[in-house]
Amino acid sequence: MKSLARSIVWWPGIDAQIERVVQNCSPCQQSRPKPPHAELHPWAWPSRPWSRIHCDFAEPVRGKYVFCMVDVHSKWVEAEILPSTASAPVIACLRRVFARWGLPDMLVSDNATTFTSDEFQRFLAGNRVSHRTIEPRHSQGNGLAERVVKEVKLVLQRDAGDGWELALSKWLLRQRTTPHSTTTVTPAELMLGRKLKTRLDRMYPDLNRSTGWCGMHYHTGCNDAAH
Known part of the structure; x- marks a missing residue:
């Protein structure tokens, strides 16, 4: 959160103010995870994105499953809500993801039957x-x-009534546009070679808009949504 804020704005005491916001956030404090255990056998860092991906299931509540994948090089996360943990829907999900990013060299998972089934192994x-x-x-x-x-x-x-799909989409955008503590840059920069634009970027002046230039039209007060 601090890294994301400092990439856009700065003022004296910004870190302390961000800490106070988090400390006074009841949902954040109530759901804080325990400190992570140290990894016993650290993996080598791949030299390129989408070479090795790790996957696992999040099974929060209400009988829904979220299949999570993370690219080790960029820390880019893919996550989809699935009806079950059976091999068939997981394979269908991977087909959609592979259609966007191509085939990885290696996939790492636990020993759940989803990943050890003959169907999954053949895929x-x-x-x-x-x-x-x-x-x-x-x-x-x-x-x-x-x-x-x-x-x-x-x-x-912490879903505040937006629904899981919207809450997950919002989080994915935040995750992909926030500098990662390990790489010090955003996942999008390592995965795509560019930053993704967010509402925070709207704080910067739009030079094209200030000149009134928009596509083939030159006028003041142009509504981007109309073009």
Whole structure:
């Protein structure tokens, strides 16, 4: 939160004020996770995006499942609400994600039957995607996905009536546009090579708008939504 704020604005005491906002947020304090355990066997950092992805399920409440995937290089997160944890809907979800980003070199998961089923194994083998599973007593090996799952759970637990789909979409945009503590840049920059525009960016003056230029028309007070 501090990194995101400082990337847009700054004033004396901004860090302390942000800390007070979080400390006075009841939902934030009530759902704070325990400090993360240290990862026992850290993975090597891939040199390019979408080479190794880690995945896991978030099962918050109300019988819904969120399938979470995170790219290790960029920390870019993909998450979709699914009707069940069966292999078929997970494969369908992966097909949609792979259509956007291409095939990864490796997928890392736990040993749930979703990922160890013959159907799932044939899907990965047919696409030449290596599959690495984590030993049951060494779940820290999939720690990156587990941290994402915890964050998604908190987002859905704090849902203020917007609905899960909208709450998840809002969080994904925030996650992709906030500098990551490990890489110090946003996931979008490493994944896409550019920053994604958010409402915070509207705080900067729009030079095109100030000159009245919009596409083929030159006039003042142009309504972007009309073009």
